[in-house]
Amino acid sequence: MPVRLDYRMIENYVEPGARVLDLGCGDGALLEDLIERMGVDGCGIDTDLKQVQKCIARGVPVYHGDMLEGMAMFDDGRFDCVVLSQTLQQTLKPHLVVREMLRVGRRAVISFPNFGHWKVRLQLLLRGRIPVTRVHPYKWYDTPNIHLLTVRDFLRLCGELHLEVIERIFVTPDYRRLPGFLANLLASMAIFVVEKKAPG
Secondary structure: OOOOHHHHHHHOOOOOOOEEEEEOOOOOHHHHHHHHHHOOEEEEEEOOHHHHHHHHHHOOOEEEOOHHHHHHOOOOOOEEEEEEEOOHHHOOOHHHHHHHHHHHEEEEEEEEEOOOOHHHHHHHHHHOOOOOOOOOOOOOOOOOOOOOOOHHHHHHHHHHOOEEEEEEEEEOOOOOEEOHHHHHHHOOEEEEEEEEOOOO
C-alpha cells in the first residue's frame, strides 16, 4: 500500500536511526515505513483498539490508550522526534499535548487541516452551516474534530508555549506547496516542525 504523501513530507524531518514516537499512529503505516526505510527506533500511541491491532500485525510497537497518559510513562527527552499527524484537532487538550510532546521529545512534527482555508470560509459565509469539504469531510454531529484551528491559531500557540518554528510547510488538497504568506487562506493542510526555544 502506498504511503500517504503527507507522511513522505513528515519523513523529511526524521533523521535515520532516530527514536520516534507517533501519536495517534492509526494503523502504524508511517512508523512501519520509518522503521523499514530509515531504521528508526519507533513506537506509537492510539486509542482505537482496531488500529492498535493493525499496528501489532505490522510488527509496530504500540501503546493502546490516551496520548497524554501514554507520554506520561516516558522520561524527559526520551525521543528525538515526536510526530502528531492530522490529529491535533481531535485531542481534548491540544496545548497540553504539544507541551508534553516537547517534554518527551527534542523535536515535534505536527500536521493539521487548516480550518482557515477559503472553501471552508466561503461555505460558512454563504450557507451558514459547518462546512463539509475534502479536508473536513464530516458533518458537525459525527466529526472527530473538536478543536478546529487555522495556521494563525497554531502560530499563536507556538508563541504562547515559547516554541521555535524550525520549518513550516503549507499544501493544497493535491499536495502542491504554497508560499507562507498565502497559507492561512489557501492551505488545506499545514506541517510544522517545532522545538523548544533555547534559554536566553
